[in-house]
Amino acid sequence: MHAYRSHTCAELDKSNVGDTVRLSGWVHRIRDHGGVLFIDLRDHYGITQVLCDPDSPVFAEVEKVRSEWCIRIDGNVKARADSLINPKIPTGEIEVFIRDIEVLGSANELPLMVFGDQEYPEETRLRYRYLDLRREEMQRNMTLRSDVIASIRRRMWDKGFREYQTPIITASSPEGARDFLVPSRLHPGKFYALPQAPQLFKQLIMVSGFDKYFQIAPCFRDEDPRADRSPTDFYQLDLEMSFVEQQDVFDTIQPVIEGVFEEFGGGHKVDKHWPHISYRDAALWYGSDKPDLRNPIKMQDVSEHFRGSGFAIFAKLLEQDGTEIRAIPAPTGGSRKFCDRMNAYAQKEGLPGMGYIFWRDGENGVEAAGPLAKNIGPERTEAIRLQLGLGKGDAAFFLGGKPSSFEAVAGRARNVIGEELGLTEKDRYAFCWVVDFPMYEKDDETGAVDFSHNPFSMPQGGRDALDGDPLDVLGFQYDLACNGYELVSGAIRNHKLDIMIKAFELAGYDEAEVHKRFGGLVNAFQYGAPPHGGCAAGIDRIVMLLADEINIREVIMFPMNQRAEDLMMNAPSEPTSDQLMDLSLRVIEQQD
Template sequence: MSVTKTHWRTHTCGELRKTDVGNDVTISGWVHRKRDHGGLLFIDLRDHYGLTQCVLEPDSEHFARLERLRVESVVTLTGKVVARSEDTVNKNLPTGEVELRVEGLTVQSEAEELPLAVFGEPDWAEEVRLKHRYIDLRRESLHKRIVLRSKIIDSIRRRMIEQNFVEYQTPILTASSPEGARDYLVPSRIHPGKFYALPQAPQQFKQLIMVSGFDRYFQIAPCFRDEDARADRAPGEFYQLDMEMSFVDQEDVFGVIEPVLAGLFREFADGREVSDDAFARIPYAEAIRTYGSDKPDLRNPLKIQAVTEHFAGSGFKVFAGMIEKNAGVEVWAIPAPTGGSRAFCDRMNSWAQKEGQPGLGYIFWREEGGQLEGAGPIAKNIGEARTDAIRNQLGLKAGDAVFFVAGVPKDMYAFAGRARDIVGRELDLCEKNVFKFCWIVDFPMYEWNEDEKKIDFSHNPFSMPQMEAEAFMALDKADHDTLLGLKAWQYDIVCNGVELSSGAIRNHRPDVMLKAFEFAGYGPEVVEEAFGGMLNAFRYGAPPHGGIAPGVDRIVMLLAGVENLREIVMFPKDQQARDLMMNAPAYPEARQLRELHLRTVLPEAKKG
């Protein structure tokens, strides 16, 4: 890449080619590596754009200075571009056909002994990497991922603008919002005792933008949540592609976001396959029963099936007894093609025990004397006919196995899902080098809260129910079964088992919203107090609207092929949400607290 010529360089360190041979050039950068070969001193000079090999003869006036200079010092080198001999060409380097014969040297900045190395990319402790992030960011792989992140965001913007979306900025200093996580609070100096909150998401603002008549909004939005660190979410802050549209239903939102994400992933797939533009739609209930998760990894071909009927009244008293005592108990089967060995089954059983379970029942099939037979304690207890019925239902054969999980589905589905994931990975059944998207749809509007013996919101309380508004308004609390069976216009988008986003068609009618909260036990005064601003806006004319907000960090993680956000965020926090480089958070000065009319009350130190 060519850049503007300056006093410091005529070319970048990634720019020189064979066509430059014979030219006098100036390049500047960091001393990446030094090598002494038979008296010749080789310097690999690195900048943002690449690397150029530079060479000095022993009689050069700059030889001794460069020989003593530590790596990562910043220098400017001048000299003539020469062609490398055929046997020394580096085909892995864009500049590998040439080198610079150094004639002039200016040391711009001499490096001290490094706390971590840049060349070779060894694995350093997180604390060292984050404390000296400016050095860590020089490493080739991390540097490239940060550039990749910028290119991905640029592509997102372009794709949204092409679909007539306009980017608007929403406030950073705002009011506390009920997003489900803790707010970061900011004290107000001119309003003593009052606090702003950093936005957990621009949710209410983007809906108010629709009420204001702006038809298609998007923003690469910073979001702030005071929550514990996770591998797929940075502590403190993250970014999302926030978007909202007016006069749309669920399919309209899908029709916009599918080509954006599919096109984005194809652009940066680097040889990997991507789902078709029309992503699979999987109802929430089906996802739970088939994959044991509402964010299924479709690269794994395994599907869970209910096999309760084969255990009811059987000789396997553990499951049969559970079924007899509780009509809600089910037995689910996780097929394991090629997993038909006692060693693998025992390994899975041990894994289940480490997960806090009593074990993981199984059957595996083998061929003995030309006959196919089921092996394991369960097969012996339920008998040949039931064992064959299970095998036929699941389409299994000799050399295959099946694992069983029993219980009330809401209590055991997550464990069944984890078992499915482990079986798929351990048996190498999952597709590789592919991105598989799906929508999870038809989330339940409400669920039963057993502890409080009442109906509660299941997921997003601000979604429109999948029922005509007038019919919904005619319901009352006595319509218990109808409410628990009601679906909402909510949807999640999932890729390779990673939830990229939740979204919804919003409840834009104040009367329907108040009624929806009433069913969950919240009176109108509670809703008016918490959400009065948005409710009042809706009372002056609100269009039907909906949106979604895919996580930028998670998108970049998937495309970069990494599993930790630290690898795609320029200046991340550590697991305790600390910025080790800038020493934040830090104690404020007494003067600052006085200005803010605040006093800190620290927790008492634990004794012992």
């Protein structure tokens, strides 16, 4: 017999009754029923109930074991009585009577329990991640992650892509986040960077004549943490294709993403139609460039109904350039209690509040109510109701000013309204392409123009588009949103050197700087670069959605905490003097 096991803890059934077997695993739970010890023995595959009574030659040894000890047992498979069958587990019809036991690894007192549903502080869970990972939910999440990646790989190969690996140690490039720098021992004073993405290398692969590339690529960005973003590293499905237009990329990636969500989505509806929504419309309708289309609410511009109205706050606002009034429709939200609650929500988010109108039965049919309705009169409120398509029992909320000052809060309020009114479909994956991103943005404080998205994208209209106002230039850039998260980002690349030089010039990089920072790509583009484009899909976020988790750390094997610390491995750590000397570095202490 094998030294550790003849079967896993999920394999035995009634056909094995009478067999002598060997199992190894962890003590999941111990129960003492009048001198008979029952142990749920757990391995990666499942649980088998094993038992021991005083007739067993190793009863005294079994009495000593505790939770999470790693043990090996030999025993005889017995059928459970019909009344004791556990239909929830594959091995629920049998149990194993212990004849021999070996302790493979004893356990100290546990800082967190593996059995049960107890909640523990994140610090405890991450410090003892190896214990946290033993829990059923975490085993399920990590298995799901592995299976999703395997499925993605198969689907990409089936589409004629091949996987190629790109360097981990490279040069710094502007990808929109801070680099992790790596000092060079052989070149004192110089630094490598960990790649924020394989962007330049995958473009060079296209220039090299490889038509279809993909990679499950690690990416490194020194970012502030969020629930849906790791502060240090993440994995993405990275792909690139030659001789393609934007729609070709969409047609390639949609069946891959769609298939993965159908395979692992637990029966949730997966949208087949993925609408294309311009960045401008996404901001107007949803207050976000990653809208949750499970919520049917669309915000609308209702400025004309308030211009010159009796509601002085909005009327005066609209006299200023660049201001507007937006409405958030709230079907079935027509109660003063709900309206007051949403107004309080806006105040909690840092705004003065949200005006509102709700509609109810009146003497002459549907009647508008609320402070706003009294100020602007029945004619204007009726025009608003008709524009928004609302009726009795519905409401609308209003925010005003420059969109940049309230758009994000309006988007969050839309989500809250959809949730509270039961309008958001919970058992659905709703996708949309957000397209026509602006190439550039202006810093409100400095007035400087910089890239707002991927700097290596082809501007719509080519070279001629770069001769006007940079803020009017749109790029062939696109994101895929699903249920309020950005899952995919990509672009048709700028493969023409003269357009690339001009595009960087508008963002403040002169030609010499472009040659210095991106010399490899610049040189390659002088030797017959093909039109190409691609995208990258966030593996961590995909798995987070499929696992129905709200925090990305629940689907990453060994994540950092909110302060970008690995509590288990004690990273980051202070270097030794010898290490600093090898790298020609000196640490300067921060002054308080």
